[in-house]
Amino acid sequence: MIECNDLSLVYPDGTQGLKNVNVQINKGEFVVIVGLSGAGKSTLIRSMNRLVQPTSGGLYIDGENALAHNASQLRKLRTKVGMIFQHHNLVKRHTVMKNVIAGRLGHTSTWKSVLNIYPNKDRALAYENLKRVSIEEKVHTRADQLSGGQQQRVSIARVLTQQPKVILADEPVASLDPPTSHQVMNYLKTINREDGITTIVNLHFIDMAMEYADRIIGMRAGEVVFDGPVAEVTERTFEDIYGRKIKDDDLRGGKTDYEPTEAITS
Ligand SMILES: Nc1ncnc2c1ncn2[C@@H]1O[C@H](COP(=O)(O)OP(=O)(O)O)[C@@H](O)[C@H]1O
Numbered sequence: 128m129i130e131c132n133d134l135s136l137v138y139p140d141g142t143q144g145l146k147n148v149n150v151q152i153n154k155g156e157f158v159v160i161v162g163l164s165g166a167g168k169s170t171l172i173r174s175m176n177r178l179v180q181p182t183s184g185g186l187y188i189d190g191e192n193a194l195a196h197n198a199s200q201l202r203k204l205r206t207k208v209g210m211i212f213q214h215h216n217l218v219k220r221h222t223v224m225k226n227v228i229a230g231r232l233g234h235t236s237t238w239k240s241v242l243n244i245y246p247n248k249d250r251a252l253a254y255e256n257l258k259r260v261s262i263e264e265k266v267h268t269r270a271d272q273l274s275g276g277q278q279q280r281v282s283i284a285r286v287l288t289q290q291p292k293v294i295l296a297d298e299p300v301a302s303l304d305p306p307t308s309h310q311v312m313n314y315l316k317t318i319n320r321e322d323g324i325t326t327i328v329n330l331h332f333i334d335m336a337m338e339y340a341d342r343i344i345g346m347r348a349g350e351v352v353f354d355g356p357v358a359e360v361t362e363r364t365f366e367d368i369y370g371r372k373i374k375d376d377d378l379r380g381g382k383t384d385y386e387p388t389e390a391i392t393s
């Protein structure tokens with residue numbers, strides 16, 4: 128689904144964001160990218176929907192050369208590759224429905240979306256996706272009335288409404304407390320398993336990465352220093368990623384036995 132060949136990115140100020148990254152991500156995988164702040168996690172996933180422009184190497188998404196895209200191809204790419212951010216990026220004064228149906232933007236003509244004209248099937252799809260993250264009762268609530276965890280669930284519903292082939296999540300739980308973080312990670316994992324949407328999540332905390340990932344990509348200073356299944360992670364891997372022995376600060380903790388709600392298991 129995603130192939131990076133010797134992918135490098137040098138920012139205009141000379142900072143090397145990515146250095147010869149070679150990664151191949153298969154359809155349906157749930158991959159967690161871990162690393163310290165500044166390791167290049169955001170730069171890598173932002174490259175994958177071309178929010179930033181790699182400066183050399185190759186990038187293929189769903190078989191297409193993503194570095195050769197023109198504006199209209201980029202729009203299509205961003206419809207196919209949905210993104211979830213740390214600060215959920217909802218329009219605060221809009222209702223939950225209006226935020227979620229915005230996931231249809233890439234599928235809707237501009238004049239219709241400006242006039243807020245969406246087909247009933249799009250509204251039904253948005254509502255179904257709110258149900259999947261158990262937040263349908265907030266459909267008419269303004270986004271700024273929701274807690275951080277609820278807002279993040281709404282942004283998951285929005286990205287699902289986009290019907291993407293890939294979901295990229297850039298530290299989606301960094302500003303949430305541990306139980307809420309586990310809830311959000313469980314929704315992402317359940318959706319990945321049920322829908323087979325290729326999912327790549329950036330996380331700062333290695334224990335959370337180990338709990339949810341099928342495969343871990345460790346980054347340090349713009350380079351991939353580990354790529355393999357969770358079972359192959361060793362103490363040495365931690366040292367390669369963090370440049371030192373693991374300590375408590377590297378752990379998210381607060382592990383819960385959170386059970387997915389009926390809405391997402393049914
Ligand atoms: N727009 C930018 N201009 C210059 N340097 C940047 C920019 N964005 C990120 N960087 C630098 O690139 C490196 C990787 O950053 P980033 O991808 O944000 O890491 P992470 O997401 O792992 O914290 C860091 O050294 C960071 O300071």
Ligand SMILES: [Mg+2]
Pocket residue numbers: 165168169170297298
């Ligand atoms: Mg980042």
